[in-house]
Amino acid sequence: MDNVQARLAYAERIAVFYEKAGGIPRMAGRIMGWLLVCDPPQQNATELGQVLSASKGSISTMTRWLLHIGLINKTTIPGERRDYFEIREGxxxxxxxxxxxxxxxxxxxxxxxxxxxxxxxxxxxxxxxxxxxxxxxxxxxxxxxxxxxxxxxxx
Amino acid sequence: MDNVQARLAYAERIAVFYEKAGGIPRMAGRIMGWLLVCDPPQQNATELGQVLSASKGSISTMTRWLLHIGLINKTTIPGERRDYFEIREGxxxxxxxxxxxxxxxxxxxxxxxxxxxxxxxxxxxxxxxxxxxxxxxxxxxxxxxxxxxxxxxxx
DNA sequence: CAGTAAGTTCAGTCTTGACTGAACTTACTG
DNA sequence: CAGTAAGTTCAGTCAAGACTGAACTTACTG
Missing domain, CATH: 1.10.287 (Helix Hairpins)
Structure with a gap:
């Protein structure tokens, strides 16, 4: 992934938009935005926290909320303990x-x-x-x- | 108007709903809700302030905002200096x-x-x-x- | 059974923005 | 031209909630 900065800026734009449009918390919007353009499309909590400069707590709360309202999926990779998140199809x-x-x-x-x-x-x-x-x-x-x-x- | 309390409660319900749905300020929602069920359908700023227990400043700011986004009309009655507000048709x-x-x-x-x-x-x-x-x-x-x-x- | 990595929970901080109240402007009225 | 009523503006207060960081839980691993 070469243009990480551009993709981050994109995530930020998505976040601002969702915040205004639907009252979605800024950080939840950032996660959504990043998951739309990241490579690979699955990311774990640690990766999200690092790239978005967010605390573990924030990532945990927001991913749980996004899961709850059905915007993302949580998957696991056999042999790995970490959870991976991705945009849900549909x-x-x-x-x-x-x-x-x-x-x-x-x-x-x-x-x-x-x-x-x-x-x-x-x-x-x-x-x-x-x-x-x-x-x-x-x-x-x-x-x-x-x-x-x-x-x-x-x- | 007999059931003022019930109509006020209705305005409050409308306000809460709009706040959640579209990020509309609580007081603007109250004004909209009240203008939907008040009698007569035109109300001036003083009336709104009294019935909604809101400050003049708040009514002024919010009516201006509602006018700006086109949800209400401002009308005047010949011989009266006050402005009257009503739900805009359409x-x-x-x-x-x-x-x-x-x-x-x-x-x-x-x-x-x-x-x-x-x-x-x-x-x-x-x-x-x-x-x-x-x-x-x-x-x-x-x-x-x-x-x-x-x-x-x-x- | 220590050691460690992943994830959750929660108390505290900080920001945002709605609302109030008071000072101010405007314009009609005796 | 004072007096008054209507309306605006703005500084300050207050509350809601997003976010952090630290303590805690859980579960795998040598």
Whole structure:
């Protein structure tokens, strides 16, 4: 691996982006970014700590969290005691699907709001009806899109 | 407005949700939540401050921010000096459209990552190619979905 | 059964950013 | 032109949470 510095800078960029977009901890983003461009694609905790200048504790906590939400895999090599981490295949579709869950929650919140109004059908409820209809629409359509992509992918 | 307490609790729930989902400041979320269920739908800064137990400064900063990102409108009543705020019509579609912008940025990041690899076409690049293809797919499809909804809405 | 390497846990530090309160600006009103 | 109400700005406070470093657990190895 020649351009380690460039790849590190890339990991950092990914981290900043994820932090802003989804509230993902900076260090978790760095790990994700590095695992996207490192060679080989599997890295152990010590390697991650060294290249990212992070403490063992931080790596441990963040890898566990990334495992928990399903973004990475933990694998072991026969005869070795160390754990190796890698980007999980299918991560991105799952991640999007998970983010799309929020849409359903917002549709439900709109419902709860309408229940508070004296006249949900009237002009007073227009705000929440618009919110409800939009989110209901996407709650219906987004899973179909993901499905469509998974089918296209298989071919 | 009889059930003020229930509506306040609702505003709080909206605030917590938006905070987690999009990193929106708690107080901005409270304002949005309250503007969704208040009666009348227009409220001035003093009213907002009182009902939400917030300082003038906080209301001022947050309403300006909400105006800036286009979630609310500022209107005035002839003969009154105060500004009134209300949920902007079409807010939700715009908000989603804005959040979908991130998809394009991620597709671009995947490209930048591939450029760092020695063999982007090979096994080494599989991680980033998957990421790229997925985000490219959604970058294409999501605007179409929003368009579709806007058309359905018009009828 | 010491010695060591891998990994976890947790108390403490540090940074970030939301929020308050007070000083300030602006503009209407008697 | 004083008086007042509306709104802005900003320095300071406070809380949340990311990260470190050290103590601890676990399990392999000579």
């Amino acid at each position: 991560t991105w579709a799952d991640l999007l699907a998970q983010q799309f869950q929020a849409v359903g929650a917002f549709r439900e919140l709109a419902n709860q709001g309408l229940a508070l109004l004296n006249d949900p059908e009237g002009h007073e409820g227009a705000r929440l009806r618009e919110m409800h209809d939009l989110y209901a629409f996407f709650e219906r359509e987004l899973p179909l899109l993901i499905e469509k992509w998974r089918n296209e992918r298989k071919e | 807010t939700w579609a715009d908000l989603l459209a804005q959040q979908f912008q991130a998809v394009g940025a991620f597709r671009e990041l995947a490209n930048q990552g591939l450029a760092l690899l020695n063999d982007p076409e090979g096994h080494e690049g599989a991680r980033l190619r998957e990421m790229h293809d997925l985000y490219a797919f959604f970058e294409r499809e999501l605007p179409l979905l929003i368009e579709k909804w806007r058309n359905e809405r018009k009828e």
